[in-house]
Amino acid sequence: MAFARVHLDESKCVTSGQCVLTAPEVFDQRETDGVGVVLTDSPAPELRDKVQEAAAGCPAAAIRLLHQPPGQVAGG
Amino acid sequence: MSQLSSELPAFPMPKAKGCPLDPPPEYAQLRSDRPVAKARLWDGKEVWLITGYEEIRSIFTDPRISVDNTQPGYPWLSEQARTVVLTGGVKPVGRMDPPEHTAMRRMLGQGFLVKKIQNMRGDVEALVNELIDDILAGPRPTDLVPTLAMPVPSTALGWVLGVPPADKRLISLVPRLFDEDSGLEGAMEARAELFAYIDELITHRENEPGDDIISHLVGYYKKGELSRVSVLTQSVTLIAAALDTTRSMITNGILALLQHPEQAAALIEDPELVPAAVEELLRYTVVTEFSSKRVAAADIEIAGETIKAGDGIICLISAGNRDEKVFTDPDTLDVRRDAKQHLGFGAGIHTCIGKQLARMELEVVYGTLFRRIPELRLAVPFDQLVFRNTFDVQGVRELPVTW
Numbered sequence: 001m002a003f004a005r006v007h008l009d010e011s012k013c014v015t016s017g018q019c020v021l022t023a024p025e026v027f028d029q030r031e032t033d034g035v036g037v038v039l040t041d042s043p044a045p046e047l048r049d050k051v052q053e054a055a056a057g058c059p060a061a062a063i064r065l066l067h068q069p070p071g072q073v074a075g076g
Numbered sequence: 077m078s079q080l081s082s083e084l085p086a087f088p089m090p091k092a093k094g095c096p097l098d099p100p101p102e103y104a105q106l107r108s109d110r111p112v113a114k115a116r117l118w119d120g121k122e123v124w125l126i127t128g129y130e131e132i133r134s135i136f137t138d139p140r141i142s143v144d145n146t147q148p149g150y151p152w153l154s155e156q157a158r159t160v161v162l163t164g165g166v167k168p169v170g171r172m173d174p175p176e177h178t179a180m181r182r183m184l185g186q187g188f189l190v191k192k193i194q195n196m197r198g199d200v201e202a203l204v205n206e207l208i209d210d211i212l213a214g215p216r217p218t219d220l221v222p223t224l225a226m227p228v229p230s231t232a233l234g235w236v237l238g239v240p241p242a243d244k245r246l247i248s249l250v251p252r253l254f255d256e257d258s259g260l261e262g263a264m265e266a267r268a269e270l271f272a273y274i275d276e277l278i279t280h281r282e283n284e285p286g287d288d289i290i291s292h293l294v295g296y297y298k299k300g301e302l303s304r305v306s307v308l309t310q311s312v313t314l315i316a317a318a319l320d321t322t323r324s325m326i327t328n329g330i331l332a333l334l335q336h337p338e339q340a341a342a343l344i345e346d347p348e349l350v351p352a353a354v355e356e357l358l359r360y361t362v363v364t365e366f367s368s369k370r371v372a373a374a375d376i377e378i379a380g381e382t383i384k385a386g387d388g389i390i391c392l393i394s395a396g397n398r399d400e401k402v403f404t405d406p407d408t409l410d411v412r413r414d415a416k417q418h419l420g421f422g423a424g425i426h427t428c429i430g431k432q433l434a435r436m437e438l439e440v441v442y443g444t445l446f447r448r449i450p451e452l453r454l455a456v457p458f459d460q461l462v463f464r465n466t467f468d469v470q471g472v473r474e475l476p477v478t479w
Binding site: 011012013014015016017018020021029031032033034035059060061 | 137
């Protein structure tokens with residue numbers, strides 16, 4: 001079962017590509033403008049650390065992890 | 077406790093004699109005593125200096141902080157910089173606040189797609205190998221600035237921006253913009269020549285579009301989403317930001333490795349250390365605090381101080397990069413440390429747009445140079461190296477080496 005739902009707020013994205021570098025299994029960039037896209041919004045549990053790192057490392061704080069288990073802070 | 081304004085230190089502060097790669101020694105004292113402190117600029121204005129790592133991050137990510145350099149409180153470091161930058165009246169991307177900034181970043185985003193940069197790596201490797209072939213076949217000693225440090229970023233920039241590779245005019249024009257030695261007149265001449273040259277390129281791309289940033293910007297112009305003068309301004313900004321900084325980072329990084337031969341040896345022995353070494357060199361060497369100036373758009377409480385709306389701010393990223401609260405033994409160069417969280421590319425929404433390209437170029441240059449010429453050494457004593465006289469981009473003018 002997936003650990004969280006991944007949400008990327010396009011209106012905040014500054015196209016740095018940080019998420020793609022950190023977790024290419026989960027994120028990509030739209031070819032027309034570089035805005036981040038979520039490939040799978042329910043990533044496999046083994047990708048948890050990478051996705052959390054991508055959320056924490058997003059320079060625009062555009063990535064949020066929703067519906068996490070209690071005790072977790074969304075977005076790292 | 078507030079500072080008495082008569083006692084405010086002057087900024088910029090001088091570097092210690094013999095330590096051109098290190099931040100000025102006053103930064104460490106400020107960081108420990110008062111990580112958010114006032115100083116006085118050349119024009120008599122007060123400015124907040126931010127020297128703590130967490131405080132810098134906080135400023136860079138605070139939506140109440142503006143990058144707008146047309147605000148009266150914006151901290152200029154010279155009349156030359158103010159005149160060169162403000163002439164023309166169109167803001168470059170790095171001086172826009174959201175939502176204007178966000179829209180501009182995505183007009184530029186297509187040129188810096190991670191996949192696109194990753195696909196360029198083989199070409200950059202081939203370029204660097206050719207340049208090193210020429211260095212090895214040429215005379216000793218040689219200056220690594222024209223033979224390696226300039227051609228790599230200018231050629232790579234040519235690929236993404238649509239500028240002819242290794243254009244000699246750009247190479248000579250860009251440093252003159254911000255070098256205090258060129259004086260205001262020289263800087264304005266260089267600015268006019270650069271704009272005229274890029275204007276020609278834009279005209280060319282209007283007729284013959286390619287898959288490059290200038291062509292993409294021209295596309296937005298043709299759709300009425302961007303003015304032609306903004307196409308020009310954004311293109312020139314990317315050139316200024318990409319060439320001068322990367323060239324200086326290449327030379328400063330090589331110099332730091334030559335000054336710490338045990339670190340260079342570690343890279344030669346284990347090439348897998350190269351990506352970590354790039355991050356560490358970005359942390360350790362001072363190359364640019366180019367875009368670290370801000371203006372408060374509201375009153376902000378930080379580190380026990382109140383920055384008032386309208387106050388100028390300079391985030392000293394070279395001070396943050398030496399913060400012992402974040403980096404153990406921060407004044408030691410250690411290519412094995414995890415330095416990824418350094419502030420060399422800034423932080424927050426204005427994080428360097430070309431950082432993935434710069435990282436890749438640096439990885440290829442450092443890795444290939446020390447692998448192919450492990451006996452590389454300075455051809456002159458360290459204290460004879462001449463550094464550029466500018467706060468914005470700090471680097472050696474010439475890097476004479478032999479092997």
